[in-house]
Amino acid sequence: xxxxxxxxxxxxxxxxxxxxxxxxxxxxxxxxxxxxxxxxxxxxxxxxxxxxxxxxxxxxxxxxxxxxxxxxxxxxxxxxxxxxxxxxxxxxxxxxxxxxxxxxxxxxxxxxxxxxxxxxxxxxxxxxxxxxxxxxxxxxxxxxxxxxxxxxxxxxxxxxxxxxxxxxxxxxxxxxxxxxxxxxxxxxxxxxxxxxxxxxxxxxxxxxxxxxxxxxxxxxxxxxxxxxxxxxxxxxxxxxxxxxxxxxxxxxxxxxxxxxxxxxxxxxxxxxxxxxxxxxxxxxxxxxxxxxxxxxxxxxxxxxxxxxxxxxxxxxxxxxxxxxxxxxxxxxxxxxxxxxxxxxxxxxxxxxxxxxxxxxxxxxxxxxxxxxxxxxxxxxxxxxxxxxxxxxxxxxxxxxxxxxxxxxxxxxxxxxxxxxxxxxxxxxxxxxxxxxxxxxxxxxxxxxxxxxxxxxxxxxxxxxxxxxxxxxxxxxxxxxxxxxxxxxxxxxxxxxxxxxxxxxxxxxxxxxxxxxxxxxxxxxxxxxxxxxxxxxxxxxxxxxxxxxxxxxxxxxxxxxxxxxxxxxxxxxxxxxxxxxxxxxxxxxxxxxxxxxxxxxxxxxxxxxxxxxxxxxxxxxxxxxxxxxxxxxxxxxxx
Ligand SMILES: Cc1cc2nc3c(=O)[nH]c(=O)nc-3n(C[C@H](O)[C@H](O)[C@H](O)COP(=O)(O)OP(=O)(O)OC[C@H]3O[C@@H](n4cnc5c(N)ncnc54)[C@H](O)[C@@H]3O)c2cc1C
Numbered sequence: 187x188x189x190x191x192x193x194x195x196x197x198x199x200x201x202x203x204x205x206x207x208x209x210x211x212x213x214x215x216x217x218x219x220x221x222x223x224x225x226x227x228x229x230x231x232x233x234x235x236x237x238x239x240x241x242x243x244x245x246x247x248x249x250x251x252x253x254x255x256x257x258x259x260x261x262x263x264x265x266x267x268x269x270x271x272x273x274x275x276x277x278x279x280x281x282x283x284x285x286x287x288x289x290x291x292x293x294x295x296x297x298x299x300x301x302x303x304x305x306x307x308x309x310x311x312x313x314x315x316x317x318x319x320x321x322x323x324x325x326x327x328x329x330x331x332x333x334x335x336x337x338x339x340x341x342x343x344x345x346x347x348x349x350x351x352x353x354x355x356x357x358x359x360x361x362x363x364x365x366x367x368x369x370x371x372x373x374x375x376x377x378x379x380x381x382x383x384x385x386x387x388x389x390x391x392x393x394x395x396x397x398x399x400x401x402x403x404x405x406x407x408x409x410x411x412x413x414x415x416x417x418x419x420x421x422x423x424x425x426x427x428x429x430x431x432x433x434x435x436x437x438x439x440x441x442x443x444x445x446x447x448x449x450x451x452x453x454x455x456x457x458x459x460x461x462x463x464x465x466x467x468x469x470x471x472x473x474x475x476x477x478x479x480x481x482x483x484x485x486x487x488x489x490x491x492x493x494x495x496x497x498x499x500x501x502x503x504x505x506x507x508x509x510x511x512x513x514x515x516x517x518x519x520x521x522x523x524x525x526x527x528x529x530x531x532x533x534x535x536x537x538x539x540x541x542x543x544x545x546x547x548x549x550x551x552x553x554x555x556x557x558x559x560x561x562x563x564x565x566x567x568x569x570x571x572x573x574x575x576x577x578x579x580x581x582x583x584x585x586x587x588x589x590x591x592x593x594x595x596x597x598x599x600x601x602x603x604x605x606x607x608x609x610x611x612x613x614x615x616x617x618x619x620x621x622x623x624x625x626x627x628x629x630x631x632x633x634x635x636x637x638x639x640x641x642x643x644x645x646x647x648x649x650x651x652x653x654x655x656x657x658x659x660x661x662x663x664x665x666x667x668x669x670x671x672x673x674x675x676x677x678x679x680x681x682x683x684x685x686x687x688x689x690x691x692x693x694x695x696x697x698x699x700x701x702x703x704x705x706x707x708x709x710x711x712x713x714x715x716x717x718x719x720x721x722x723x724x725x726x727x728x729x730x731x732x733x734x735x736x737x738x739x740x741x742x743x744x745x746x747x748x749x750x751x752x753x754x755x756x757x758x759x760x761x762x763x764x765x766x767x768x769x770x771x772x773x774x775x776x777x778x779x780x781x782x783x784x785x786x787x788x789x790x791x792x793x794x795x796x797x798x799x800x801x802x803x804x805x806x807x808x809x810x811x812x813x814x815x816x817x818x819x820x821x822x823x824x
Contacts, residue, residue: 190338201345201560201575208579210302227292240569241278249639251648255417261287278632308332310373325554341582350537355454357508389462391504391533405521454506462535465616506533541608547581564613671700758792779804
């Protein structure tokens with residue numbers, strides 16, 4: 187071994203950067219090995235961070251001490267709230283980052299982080315040794331680089347994204363590579379298969395890029411950036427270097443769809459050139475025209491990729507049609523009639539590893555100390571990757587430091603939902619997070635991610651003092667504001683004020699401001715305005731406090747009910763299943779149930795209950811078996 191580390195991260199994409207920063211910041215000697223240091227944190231598809239559910243994931247990564255939101259705040263060109271019409275549980279931010287500045291800023295952070303060594307090279311194989319006695323299980327001992335060097339480490343995190351045997355398609359033109367302008371990763375797939383991992387083949391796609399100077403902006407609708415809070419909890423307000431940009435909306439039409447339908451046989455996907463399975467929730471424009479044939483229009487958004495460059499990303503038109511067909515369908519879209527295409531869209535297919543081969547810490551069941559995170563696990567999305575990366579990085583560090591692992595439960599976070607879905611249900615197509623996947627989404631809000639997760643990040647040793655103090659100050663300010671509202675009253679003498687704000691007058695005695703805030707017709711601003719008329723010198727609290735107080739107060743009943751549901755489900759979660767359980771000794775399990783339990787090896791009865799196809803009878807049999815073991819003293823149930 188030319189050099190040894192505690193943790194080695196393979197790949198510097200969104201998963202790899204979070205994993206490496208987490209491990210290094212927790213005090214582990216960490217190497218991050220990647221093919222091209224110029225492409226650290228690259229955004230190969232849209233320039234957007236956030237959006238429904240993805241914004242929740244990004245903020246949770248931030249709350250744990252991660253980098254994606256900090257880096258977005260530094261480099262954003264546009265930001266808006268999304269999901270505002272559906273209430274606080276789903277609303278979040280969607281920002282566009284400058285595609286040149288984002289990787290530069292992320293690379294600067296990697297290169298200035300203590301304990302972290304960036305290495306520009308390909309990793310071609312893992313170094314694995316038996317964990318003693320020459321038999322299973324095995325453990326990872328390092329990696330072998332393409333230049334022949336071997337690096338030793340106690341843990342390895344593979345975050346190779348779309349690169350494992352990556353093959354790009356544009357019509358019938360095939361190019362080997364993980365993404366536009368880059369090579370691919372060979373060797374690792376075969377290595378993982380030789381270790382016994384089950385691999386699959388997925389695909390994702392991206393859209394054409396067009397020249398901003400050839401768009402007719404009178405024919406498209408602008409969406410201005412809004413006055414939003416920052417993505418990162420570390421920042422109190424956004425300070426963009428210049429006025430934020432809009433994005434623009436237009437739409438496809440029947441002519442667009444006819445061009446696409448007439449050329450479907452030329453699309454790599456529909457022409458049978460691609461083996462990989464595509465993302466159900468991120469369909470190509472071909473998929474939309476075929477699946478939603480009844481629709482004669484689909485929305486298209488134009489997003490500026492950098493502050494000053496000409497390139498616009500055409501959101502909603504991911505495609506693997508030939509370049510000339512792409513020009514034809516683009517020029518049928520209102521506002522794009524004379525557009526010139528800078529770069530065609532393309533699809534990329536790549537090897538992935540089925541994630542039901544991982545534990546809830548993202549450590550592989552087959553090889554100790556080996557973690558996988560990001561698109562390699564069958565997800566799609568920068569935010570999904572970053573979420574897995576930080577959990578893998580934390581757990582690799584905890585393993586090296588011989589400390590208990592961090593397992594995020596579904597009721598704690600979207601990250602908990604993501605990882606539980608991946609390792610319990612597996613994937614059949616690229617998994618992207620949706621708010622509907624979280625059964626406790628009213629608890630897992632965009633605004634309270636720090637309250638839920640920063641204490642966990644602090645306990646792991648990842649959250650630095652500045653973030654911890656910021657969260658504690660906000661938590662105290664929220665509690666103080668609820669007290670201030672509860673202890674401040676309006677009386678019938680103030681009825682003129684109340685009626686003036688469209689709410690019913692007080693008939694007898696007094697009402698607290700907190701009770702006023704519960705009234706559907708009053709929001710924070712109106713309660714502050716009433717308070718200002720009643721209490722001399724009343725000052726509203728800062729936005730990040732006011733927002734949380736308003737939601738907590740207005741949704742108190744719903745939040746309490748979800749809390750009860752969490753407690754009910756926690757009982758099943760608390761029945762732990764020992765890692766060494768022998769399912770062949772559990773009598774009366776159905777054949778299918780036994781096979782699934784042996785493959786997934788759930789950590790708790792709750793997780794077992796979420797395995798698709800496992801019957802309630804199997805859960806009952808398993809519970810009785812665990813109880814019998816507990817009573818015989820073999821098992822301490824949590
Ligand atoms: C064509 C295309 C379309 C996409 N569409 C979308 C979309 O619409 N929305 C969205 O959110 N996401 C989209 N993505 C996916 C998005 O890029 C990924 O989800 C995200 O980047 C995954 O992050 P990751 O860290 O898992 O992998 P990546 O960001 O792909 O990073 C992988 C890293 O590993 C490195 N690497 C690979 N193999 C090796 C090796 N053997 N040795 C050393 N280093 C290695 C690479 O250099 C790279 O730095 C798309 C990606 C592509 C390429």
